[in-house]
């Protein structure tokens with residue numbers, strides 16, 4: 001956790017979280033997933049109010065020119081913050097405000113209330129959640145696991161839709177293949193991606209990238225081996241691929257998509273199901289609208305999530 005990003009009001013009365021509790025909140029936020037691992041937020045604590053602000057200084061002009069992923073990332077961090085406040089035994093009342101296009105989420109611990117079992121389990125999963133960008137093994141997810149993950153997406157206006165059947169898988173494979181080729185050949189895009197990539201430590205870690213298959217086309221670099229469409233379609237059918245969408249496409253919708261994404265990811269983690277997410281292909285308008293058209297979605301696709309059981313050990317650690 002960045003100490004500089006966490007303000008304490010220094011009080012020692014009844015109405016403030018202790019230094020230890022502030023650390024718990026900061027650590028929970030720190031381990032949220034974020035676009036290119038940029039953690040584009042600032043956390044401040046005043047009394048029993050936690051304020052999470054979108055940080056506009058994180059600019060990904062090539063990958064995320066509209067700041068959509070930044071807001072989704074803030075939503076994921078907000079989920080972690082709420083779970084941490086609940087784990088401290090407080091209610092967590094959330095208000096999302098938008099000023100000058102930037103999001104501020106204010107979470108107030110108003111009164112004492114024990115966390116539910118689900119909240120407790122998901123909070124315990126915070127530090128185990130990580131991106132798994134390697135192939136998943138067989139068997140795939142059972143219906144009950146799919147239902148639990150999809151149900152966890154509960155956030156206003158957010159929906160989830162599993163890709164199912166050969167026709168849908170092939171249609172999605174074609175779109176992802178197209179997007180992968182566009183990003184693969186875009187020198188400016190690749191320059192920016194390289195700038196954010198680190199061999200180890202706290203950036204976007206190169207050793208966590210997928211070399212081939214579905215996860216690899218979800219974060220295409222100039223080195224990615226582009227699979228053929230049939231192979232990709234086969235992977236999509238074998239892996240559980242969930243399209244997370246929102247009814248509208250405003251700033252708050254992006255935050256809610258992020259909140260939902262993280263709830264689903266944590267639910268999967270609780271069940272020893274690994275996941276990775278991809279927004280890269282959706283930054284091409286023709287892919288975003290093409291996906292909605294091919295799947296007959298009313299919702300605006302915001303994120304693709306893939307779930308499954310790992311076949312090889314994950315790269316550990318997101319310091």
Ligand SMILES: Cc1cc2nc3c(=O)[nH]c(=O)nc-3n(C[C@H](O)[C@H](O)[C@H](O)COP(=O)(O)O)c2cc1C
Pocket residue numbers: 031032033034035036037068069070072073076129130131132133203204205215218219276277278279280281318
């Ligand atoms: C809004 C958002 C967009 C993301 N987009 C992608 C993506 O397109 N491809 C990908 O492989 N990972 C993507 N990620 C995953 C991040 O790269 C990952 O969360 C981050 O590097 C931290 O690693 P961790 O998930 O293992 O903690 C995204 C995450 C978020 C929250």
